[in-house]
Amino acid sequence: MRALAHPLRMRILSLVTDRAMSAAEVARELGDSQPNISYHLRKLADADLVEIVEEVPIRGGIAKRYRHIPPAVAAPREPGDSEHLLATALAAGLGARTARRRSDAPGNAETATDAELWVDPQVWRDMVAHARELGLRLRDAAQPPMTPGTVRVSTTISMFEMDSC
DSSP states (O other): OGGGOSHHHHHHHHHTBTSOEEHHHHHHHHTOOHHHHHHHHHHHHHTTSSEEEEEEEETTEEEEEEEBOOOSSOOOOOSSHHHHHHHHHHHHHHHHHHTTOOTTSSSSGGGOOOOOOOOOHHHHHHHHHHHHHHHHHHHHHOOOTTOTTOOOOOOOOOOOOOOOO
8 A cells, every 4th residue: 555655646546547558648648757657657566556468669669558457346454554545645636636627517516425424234235336336337438548529537436334433
């Protein structure tokens, strides 16, 4: 989880989730330098969060294309620092993307939810399944950055059962 401590790495993971991109492509999308993005991609690769899925010849060199394939179901973990780092990284990424949101576009206030609730266990299981399906549908629908006819969107989904105390 330390690999996710840098907020830029969460943004990179978001871009390369289920689609391959080179450091140059990620840099263009994020408005950052290619060497900086390469450094962060190497850190993510060292942590086994991204993998090199192809190497493409480009202008006399080789461009590595990276992809993150998230697990279908996360393994249960003991509470600890890794969850805190993940929550911090998610919050930082959400904050950065929220600052760039279009105020005139649908899906702002009407889709925002932040709640601590008590619900029936079956309702909870159903909602977790719906959230998982929503995440997968969004990933399946994702197009390469700046594809004509697409809109740039942001989504952060984090649902978890809490201790009852």
